[in-house]
Amino acid sequence: MPAPSPQPPSSTGSPAVKTNGRVAVPLRTVDQVELRQLREDDLAAVERVSEQVFLEPGESARPPHIIQAWIGWARHLLTVDPAGCWIAVDASGIKGFALSQNRDDFWYLATYGVLPELRGTGIGKQLLDTVLAYAGERPGMFSSTTHPAATRRYRLAGFSLIPQMRMIGAVDRSTIPAITGLTEGDESDFGWMDELDTRLRGAGHGPDHAFLLTTQRLVVDRPHRGYVYIDQRARPSLLAATDAQTAQTLLWEALAASSDDTLVNCITSANEWAVDVGMAARLNLATEGYLAVRGLPAPAPYLPGGRFL
Ligand SMILES: CC(C)(COP(=O)(O)OP(=O)(O)OC[C@H]1O[C@@H](n2cnc3c(N)ncnc32)[C@H](O)[C@@H]1OP(=O)(O)O)[C@@H](O)C(=O)NCCC(=O)NCCS
Known part of the structure; x- marks a missing residue:
């Protein structure tokens, strides 16, 4: 049985500009964005957001069978462990997602992303904190990109980053x-x-x-x-x-x-x-x-x- 849902960390907004080591990352306040659990009627929309998050420049759009496969996979996650599946939404739709799963004493992050135009505003941190709260003390594993915001989030959350x-x-x-x-x-x-x-x-x-x-x-x-x-x-x-x-x-x-x-x-x-x-x-x-x-x-x-x- 899925465990009770975690409460998302409170949305605090962000300072206008923050210097992050050698990289200056402009941050904006996004207090209209809320976190909530993914629902069946979100699946088609979250797949569209996932394509925007992960499509590389020059890469072709996902063909229909890949879209359907993605939705089928996300539906499986949602069916087995809905409390691990979270999205960030505002009045215009889905802006980010973190789909994770508890399997007995093990946790994995299946997919995680925020729309490019909203990155660096703290949405990713709130999403990750929420699914990690659901994971509790479970050991965990996932495959990570080299995206600097992703690796920063993961290491700050206590994960070892083993090169693949x-x-x-x-x-x-x-x-x-x-x-x-x-x-x-x-x-x-x-x-x-x-x-x-x-x-x-x-x-x-x-x-x-x-x-x-x-x-x-x-x-x-x-x-x-x-x-x-x-x-x-x-x-x-x-x-x-x-x-x-x-x-x-x-x-x-x-x-x-x-x-x-x-x-x-x-x-x-x-x-x-x-x-x-x-x-x-x-x-x-x-x-x-x-x-x-x-x-x-x-x-x-x-x-x-x-x-x-
Ligand atoms: C990874 C991702 C979900 C994080 O979401 P986000 O909303 O950008 O995350 P946050 O704003 O909460 O945090 C990003 C952190 O990285 C920092 N950061 C952002 N861009 C950075 C950059 N280019 N270089 C270095 N640090 C950067 C931010 O300052 C922030 O750190 P801080 O909170 O200590 O200041 C998002 O960047 C993303 O979708 N990336 C592309 C897809 C991807 O790689 N997903 C992970 C798959 S494993």
Whole structure:
């Protein structure tokens, strides 16, 4: 059952200009903005705001199927744990959002953003403080951009920022080894998968497994206990295993499923087993953002999904 809703911190407004280290960040008073819990009838609008928050210059707008997938994912979060899902609104609509979830003794931030024109006015802090109040003392994890306001907010909230790597490129198919011992997973695997999650990050994914299975392929190593979800673009999206060798076999299976360029992300240095697979497959390694954690070390062997940590 979801815990009772936290009360948002009071809106205090901001000074006109504030100097922040080497960066002068103009701040405006935005006392008309209020925080409230997300509702079902907000989903389409919050998706539109999310696109404005995350669309990079030159990037194309989200196609309809991606919009629907985003809404379906947000609806899942809202259904399972509505008290973790908050938005900032004024008379003209939604200005920011922080969607988070408690899963037993674990908390994750699924997505978080404020419209560009309102950043630096304290809305992001109020949203994060609100969902962190809901998290309580739970250990937590999420994948972070390098946006300076985001990293500032996260570190000030006590999260360790662990650099992440990503691997991209076309798999050299001549490098793919013979893969044995894997099968397609189903609901009957969720019990041991949740036990594995609990060993690796303190809690099972619980209802997130059932949601992932509706849209993604699940491949499991039952004897050795490991699993990987492979998304609709044939990319690994969440991988957990008992040992590095099992994790490598699962990652090879995901790479073997790819048809053109692939992407493996959210790789911390605790997961060099994944880098070794990527090097063997002739993928290109780069850095990308941080895994933000508190109350637990970076899990391994484990590749979190950006959406399901
Ligand atoms: C991260 C984000 C949600 C924060 O929202 P916000 O409303 O801008 O946050 P706040 O105004 O409450 O706080 C931002 C803090 O960063 C500081 N800041 C803002 N812009 C900055 C910059 N360019 N460089 C350094 N610090 C900056 C502000 O001064 C403030 O710190 P302070 O409260 O100690 O003065 C928002 O900036 C955003 O949507 N970023 C793009 C999307 C993103 O990266 N989301 C995070 C995904 S993990």
